[in-house]
């Protein structure tokens with residue numbers, strides 16, 4: 067059995083004596099620890115009554131109804147980040163940036179609870195984070211530290227609260243998979259420098275929206291459905307969990323594509339996923355794993371944001387398949 071590498075060891079080696087990297091390591095350690103607490107809550111299922119209940123009447127910044135666990139998860143992450151060098155937190159569940167540490171040199175964007183429609187169905191949910199540098203001299207308006215193309219991220223990752231509590235993380239040197247060991251309480255490195263297979267025969271999409279899609283997407287999906295006798299010359303499988311972190315982890319494990327296109331429904335013109343704290347972090351992880359991530363045709367990490375909660379059509383996963391989808395546009 068090779069020497070087990072814990073998240074602590076991995077981060078210590080990566081950060082070394084570099085102050086900026088040490089700040090990132092502290093923030094990721096804090097998020098991972100908060101994630102273990104959220105996983106414990108989720109594991110109590112109905113015993114923790116009300117987690118799936120709609121909290122209050124105001125939808126969140128993205129216009130989605132807020133679930134109790136959305137808000138509890140944000141509170142846990144905020145509390146965990148307070149002692150770290152994080153200046154501001156942008157969260158799906160808060161309209162404005164949340165100020166944390168005035169001396170901080172990082173800004174973090176977070177989807178505290180991803181997969182909210184699955185909270186009471188015992189299906190994996192998760193947390194997604196994106197970390198960018200913050201320099202008060204440059205970012206006189208702190209929002210500008212977050213409102214930058216995703217290529218500016220220094221780290222990103224997601225936790226998936228499933229049968230295992232998984233952390234998929236990149237620090238710009240490949241994408242790593244850690245698993246939380248309930249016996250020791252440590253996150254242990256389980257897969258190093260993950261590579262998403264370039265080709266796939268599996269796609270993920272919410273097919274009930276097919277009548278709302280623009281022609282390129284409906285033609286692409288129709289061609290997949292046509293199977294080996296159709297234009298693709300191969301049969302496809304379909305998987306759609308309803309929690310992006312769960313679909314993403316499957317893709318990091320065996321390849322595939324995740325597709326959430328813009329559609330004709332009001333509010334869904336730019337799809338459902340948010341650029342800053344869902345698409346950007348997953349796009350960074352995907353590219354670090356030799357995959358690709360676009361809005362259908364444009365690289366996600368190059369997209370200039372115009373609003374913290376803006377939605378973006380999202381296609382990510384196996385590189386050749388993402389490129390194939392772009393050829394339909």
Ligand SMILES: O=P(O)(O)OC[C@H]1O[C@](O)(COP(=O)(O)O)[C@@H](O)[C@@H]1O
Nearest residue numbers: 177179180181182183272308309310
């Ligand atoms: O319910 P739909 O329309 O299929 O959308 C499912 C997608 O919406 C999301 O739940 C959006 O994320 P939130 O749950 O954080 O709002 C993704 O995790 C998931 O892939």
Ligand SMILES: [Mg+2]
Nearest residue numbers: 177179180181
């Ligand atoms: Mg989400």
Ligand SMILES: [Mg+2]
Nearest residue numbers: 158177179180
């Ligand atoms: Mg969410």
